[in-house]
Amino acid sequence: MISIDDVRAAAKNITGIAVRTPLLPAWTIGPDLWLKPESLQPVGAFKVRGAVHALMSLPEEARAAGVITHSSGNHGQALAYAGRIVGSPVVVVMPEGAPTVKLEATRALGAEIIEVPPAERESRTAELAAERGLTIIPPYDHRDIIAGQGTVGLEIAEDLPEVEVVLVPVGGGGLASGVATAVKALIPNAAVIGVEPALAGDAADSLAQGELRPWSTEDRYRTVADGLRTSLSELTFTHLRERLDGIVTVSEEEILTTVALLARSTRLVAEPSGAVTTAAYLHHRDELPPGRTVAVVGGGNIDPALLAGLLIAEELDTPPAGAGRVAG
Amino acid sequence: MISIDDVRAAAKNITGIAVRTPLLPAWTIGPDLWLKPESLQPVGAFKVRGAVHALMSLPEEARAAGVITHSSGNHGQALAYAGRIVGSPVVVVMPEGAPTVKLEATRALGAEIIEVPPAERESRTAELAAERGLTIIPPYDHRDIIAGQGTVGLEIAEDLPEVEVVLVPVGGGGLASGVATAVKALIPNAAVIGVEPALAGDAADSLAQGELRPWSTEDRYRTVADGLRTSLSELTFTHLRERLDGIVTVSEEEILTTVALLARSTRLVAEPSGAVTTAAYLHHRDELPPGRTVAVVGGGNIDPALLAGLLIAEELDTPPAGAGRVAG
Numbered sequence: 001m002i003s004i005d006d007v008r009a010a011a012k013n014i015t016g017i018a019v020r021t022p023l024l025p026a027w028t029i030g031p032d033l034w035l036k037p038e039s040l041q042p043v044g045a046f047k048v049r050g051a052v053h054a055l056m057s058l059p060e061e062a063r064a065a066g067v068i069t070h071s072s073g074n075h076g077q078a079l080a081y082a083g084r085i086v087g088s089p090v091v092v093v094m095p096e097g098a099p100t101v102k103l104e105a106t107r108a109l110g111a112e113i114i115e116v117p118p119a120e121r122e123s124r125t126a127e128l129a130a131e132r133g134l135t136i137i138p139p140y141d142h143r144d145i146i147a148g149q150g151t152v153g154l155e156i157a158e159d160l161p162e163v164e165v166v167l168v169p170v171g172g173g174g175l176a177s178g179v180a181t182a183v184k185a186l187i188p189n190a191a192v193i194g195v196e197p198a199l200a201g202d203a204a205d206s207l208a209q210g211e212l213r214p215w216s217t218e219d220r221y222r223t224v225a226d227g228l229r230t231s232l233s234e235l236t237f238t239h240l241r242e243r244l245d246g247i248v249t250v251s252e253e254e255i256l257t258t259v260a261l262l263a264r265s266t267r268l269v270a271e272p273s274g275a276v277t278t279a280a281y282l283h284h285r286d287e288l289p290p291g292r293t294v295a296v297v298g299g300g301n302i303d304p305a306l307l308a309g310l311l312i313a314e315e316l317d318t319p320p321a322g323a324g325r326v327a328g
Numbered sequence: 329m330i331s332i333d334d335v336r337a338a339a340k341n342i343t344g345i346a347v348r349t350p351l352l353p354a355w356t357i358g359p360d361l362w363l364k365p366e367s368l369q370p371v372g373a374f375k376v377r378g379a380v381h382a383l384m385s386l387p388e389e390a391r392a393a394g395v396i397t398h399s400s401g402n403h404g405q406a407l408a409y410a411g412r413i414v415g416s417p418v419v420v421v422m423p424e425g426a427p428t429v430k431l432e433a434t435r436a437l438g439a440e441i442i443e444v445p446p447a448e449r450e451s452r453t454a455e456l457a458a459e460r461g462l463t464i465i466p467p468y469d470h471r472d473i474i475a476g477q478g479t480v481g482l483e484i485a486e487d488l489p490e491v492e493v494v495l496v497p498v499g500g501g502g503l504a505s506g507v508a509t510a511v512k513a514l515i516p517n518a519a520v521i522g523v524e525p526a527l528a529g530d531a532a533d534s535l536a537q538g539e540l541r542p543w544s545t546e547d548r549y550r551t552v553a554d555g556l557r558t559s560l561s562e563l564t565f566t567h568l569r570e571r572l573d574g575i576v577t578v579s580e581e582e583i584l585t586t587v588a589l590l591a592r593s594t595r596l597v598a599e600p601s602g603a604v605t606t607a608a609y610l611h612h613r614d615e616l617p618p619g620r621t622v623a624v625v626g627g628g629n630i631d632p633a634l635l636a637g638l639l640i641a642e643e644l645d646t647p648p649a650g651a652g653r654v655a656g
Contacts, residue, residue, distance in 0.1 A: 304640075
């Protein structure tokens, strides 16, 4: 498992590249709530932290040779962004049929995009890595990625040493593993609680059963929180089992109404995956320890039309249109 | 006029109360653009800086006796927020018929609201101040308010010493006066440029004519940027004439499309008054000096329905509905 020293090393590497996000007092939502808005990072998500640290940690020749990943989401963009800054060529393998907007955004950052049939993503990535001498940087199943994301926890501990509860989103578990490592090392009495959509609740399931229980893609893809549709790996499961104090699941409607609330009352554009922690604070207080709470807002890459629809739904005081659709 | 020492004193007073907002690299908008997101302040605007500093600067008895203002907008809420934190009673005089949502938001912060006929706002404020021994804290025509808002410039200079251009919104001129004071003192070669809506262009008019030229309320109220509908005072005009390097005006459509762009590509909820600086960067580059530019995003208190409409208009690639309405 990674240590607080690994997180400290990551903090040095990302200084001046990742934004040091502030803690925002969210007094309109709760008197003891602060938000950590990772939506303000260059690619709109915490992912840039791990990507930068992973690149900076490579031997110089490997960094110059280049890296490859097969994430089509925020991690791919974050790696492209990091590569551009540290001067490392980046290849992103995407499934044929991936949204053009994601493809273009990643390409605009200077990455080479290679489209392959969805089923061949992993094998083609491995082949390309071998052929071209590229290093594979996976989105979360990697010590440097976990240490990089852990800098979120380090900053929380530095900025609010009296924090009592930290709420962190759980998808593949890289962010939660890193944050739990940093916070528990620096403030052992603070509780670190994972939050995931009930419809992609593989981490809650795994932690309850004491063994890694990956869910089917079909099940996980029911949630609107597209950043949290991944399952834990052995590495992240080991960290979470050891260091997380609990896990809470939230409903689709709780997630979507919270997206609108965050825009209206804290002026943050949060994606559904970024809103889960505030949703847990609002709707599951009875499952959380009391006290000064920080909710990590993981990212802000939301379809503008979805955000517009949620703002209008809230105005009309009707349940968000998306809720029934994605949950049913 | 205020000095950099006044701004430094303000910085001490607001530490731990106002958020120290980060500089966000806005690489999707421009390679040399950073945003200073004051929309993330507790009341959604930079106003909390001046309000806190003004209260902290009062003699202890005056602070305990309480303060009064007749702003119904962001300044009223900021003063209420500051009063709650430093333990000072706050009275906000509002015109009868002010939006209930603003009234409720200010009252929720613990302020006493007194509704008066619009024409009697100033006289009733003075009467109440005399009757109750309250200190009047105006929204911008006040040295401590200007010094407090100037901390925005101080932070920019600290965080990006190589900045070459600072774009700052101009309404009553308090923010611009403070920012110009701080930036020109610390980085004399950086240009500080004011930005205001063309429909409320009294500052551009005054600076061009070399004399204070207040515009009629009717004229100024045409702009959708409700935070910038005020005219300069003698005090702020003096600061701007001496310390501002130029002023640029932007159109209603430029403002509204930029609100949508900021939400989509930088995940910031900006109000129209907050979007003017980025609009100037996007649409008036030929009027601006080149180089590393910081755009101050002054606030984020926008009607959610307006934001939703702008996001949908952008999606459809049509001119925003609001543009014709407010400009016509």
